[in-house]
Amino acid sequence: MTQTSKSQRPQNLWARLRDSRTSVSLLLLAIAAATPLAAPALGQSFYVDVIARIMIWAIAATSLNLILGYGGMVSFGHAVYLGIGAYAMGIMATEGITNGFIQWPLALLLCGFFALIFGAISLRTKGVYFIMITLAFGQMLFFLGISVERYGSDDGLLIFTRSEFDLGFAELDLSNGTTLYYVIWASLIGCIYLSHRIVNSRFGMVLRGAMSNETRMQAIGVPTYRYRLAAFVIAGMMAGLAGLLSANFERFISPDMMNWPRSGELIVMIVLGGMGTLFGPVLGSVAFLMLSELLSTWTEKWHLIFGPFLILVVLFARGGLAGMLERLNPRSDP
Amino acid sequence: MTEPLLAIRALSKSFGGIAAADNIELDILPGEIHAVIGPNGAGKTTLINLLSGLLPADAGTVHFNGVNITKSSAPARCRRGLARSFQITSIFRDVSALDNVALAIQAAAGHSFRLWRPARTDPALRDPAFALLEQVGLANRANIRAGNLAHGEQRQLEIAMVLATGPKLLLLDEPMAGMGTEESERLITFLAGLKAKYTMLLIEHDMDAVFALADRITVLVYGRVIATGTPSEIRANTDVRRAYLGEDEAVA
Structure with a gap:
């Protein structure tokens, strides 16, 4: 140890790109950005939909990672907020409200409200009780x-009708598939950036501290419950955004999207990608959905292959895919 | 007579019929170092847990600075100025030593509902945290992961965190536990140096430390206070000698 710095040096862009987790993730996001242009030209339009779905799941996984990866809250019902977001939109559309400026804020507020109620109760418990x-x-x-x-x-x-964002003089036309695709893409980037800001803020420090040592956190004077609850609400709303995007994209919603296996899959994506890392949820949802897509074309019983694969990742690749990528980094010490 | 900083009245706590704190009456005066000693299982740590709010009392009251804090939560007590260390070092192991202290500074700086600006580059947190690390002698270890620090260094780090909360009264639960002789001596000197600024309640097994530091000593046996007094009074007390120090030698 030759020098000490009081604050972690802000890294420049080049230094960040040398981190293989970041560079691989940015590459994936760039591929996603290029897909609507490139895929039809290559005669693979099918992939546009696949990637749009992956991005929607990546948003949901990013939201769960905020509370699970950075706050230690293993929510086994996180898919419910996808459902609430999607159903809020679906119900309003059924009742004739198609204006997105009404649909989206209302849906997100509803998700926040439900997360507040559910969180306020469940966060009074710990461990397996919280999960249950x-x-x-x-x-x-x-x-x-x-x-x-x-x-x-x-x-x-x-x-029947996707959300309408019509300001009169300008319109965001989600009925255009490409426009919707880029709205999903931008939403994903926005959610990742928001997570990045949150987990590195004072709020994020409290969240992580409470995960690492709750008693110590209390003993330095921080009432952890309210911070956990706030994070729970933010995560619920972010998952609600994924639900809204999914409802618009598929133009079909079903209760199955909030059934517990979906919540389990979200956890699997995070564990696979790397808990408590910024891009882990993206890597995890890409790997999970690509792999299940690939394996299920091969055999109907793809879980038989995926299960052991997941066990191997958990046992041997600590930190998931993000952890594996991190180990590829060149040693940065001069 | 000076108002006590901490006034403990009839404080009781039992676990399944075993009294860990039995009608404890104790005043901690401003500016003093008050040591609590007693054999293993005397209820010393229970007392600290009751005072810091990690355990609810069955009966009795605790007043701090004239305010009844008997029902206050642990975080609320800390914000009033009651900060504690743990017998088993309690730090955030996955982050750097500096991060640990900065978090304690942040906790003392008010609410943490600040979700946008990065905390790790905030000089309002990092500078005072670094100054505290310097004070406890860990400045050159600031960027080491706390879990990788040596045991004695982790104890020092925890004290820096306690000081970062801006306390009036330090509750120190065996701060010398597991330390070598040399480290212990350095910590004794350090705590003696803090005396001018803080009141301390010190639990310690190391009798050299207790008699070197304490202004007054309370002896706890089976959750009961059997004596309180100056070190020389405690040395001379026959009950204490019988119960704790050993009958034929005064101080080991």
């Missing part, structure tokens, strides 16, 4: 979804 309560809340809404006939019950709900 979040799971129970998720399943509660799942069963509500399958029981309300007006909104499709378990058959799901078709959405």
Whole structure:
């Protein structure tokens, strides 16, 4: 140790790009940006939809990573916020409200509200109880979804009109698939950037500190519950955005999107990609969805291959894919 | 007579019928170093847990600076100026020593609902944190991951964190535990130097440290206070000698 610096030196762009996690992730985002232009030219238009879906899941995984990876809150009902976001949009569309300026803020507020209620209760518990309560809340809404006939019950709900963002003089036309694609792309980048700011802020330091040593956090005078709850609400709203995007993209929603296996898949994506890393959820959702797509064309029982693969990753690649990439980094010490 | 900084009245706590704190009455006066000694299982750590708010009391009251804090949460007590260290070092192991202290500075600086600006480059947190590391002698270890510090260094780090919260009263639970002789001596000197600024309640097994530092000593046996007094009074107290120090030798 020859020198000490009081603050971590802000890294320049070049130094950041030398981090293979960042460079690989930025490359993936660049490929995603180019896909709508390149794929049709290569006669592979199919991939545009695949990548759009991956990006939507990556947003949801990024939101879960905020509370799971940086806050230690293993929510096993996180997909419910996707469902709330999507259903809020679907219900409004069914009832004739297609204005996105009404749909989106209302849907996000609703997600925040539900996350506030669910979080306020479940965050009073710890460990396996927290997992069980979040799971129970998720399943509660799942069963509500399958029981309300007006909104499709378990058959799901078709959405005939995508959200309309029309200012009169300018319009964001989501009925244009390419426009929607880039809205999804920009949303993903926005969510990653927001996460980056949050986890490195004072708020983020408290969140991480409470995960690493709750008692110490209390003993230095921080009432951790309210910070956890705030993070839980932010994550719920971010997942709600993914739900809104999904509803617009698929123009179909079903209760299944908030069923517990979806929540489990979100956790798998984060573990696979690297918990508590900025790009881990992106890497994880790419790997998970690509792999399941690939394996399921091969065999119907693709879980038989995917399961052992996941176990190997957890056992041997600590820190998931992001951790593996980090180990590829050149030693930066001069 | 001076108002006590901390006034403990009839404080009791039992675990399944075993009294860990039995009707404890104790005044900590401003500016003093008050040592609490007693054999293993006497309830010393329970007392600190009760005072810092990590355990709820069954009965009794605690007043700090004239305010009844018996029902206050641990974070609320810390913000009033009651800061503690742990017998088993309690730090954030995954981040640097400087990050640890900066977090404690941040906690003392008010709420942390600041979600945008990076905290790790904020001089309002880093500069005072670094100054505290210098004070405890860890300046050249500031950027080392806290979990990789030597045991004694981790103890020092925890004290820096305690000081970072801006305390009036330090509750130190065996700060010398697991330290070598030389480290212990340095810590004794350091704590003696803090005396002018802070009041301290010190739990310690190391009798050299206790008699070197303490203005007054309280002896706890089976959750009960059997004596409180100056070091020489405690040395001379026959009950204490019988119960704790050993009958035939005064001080080891």
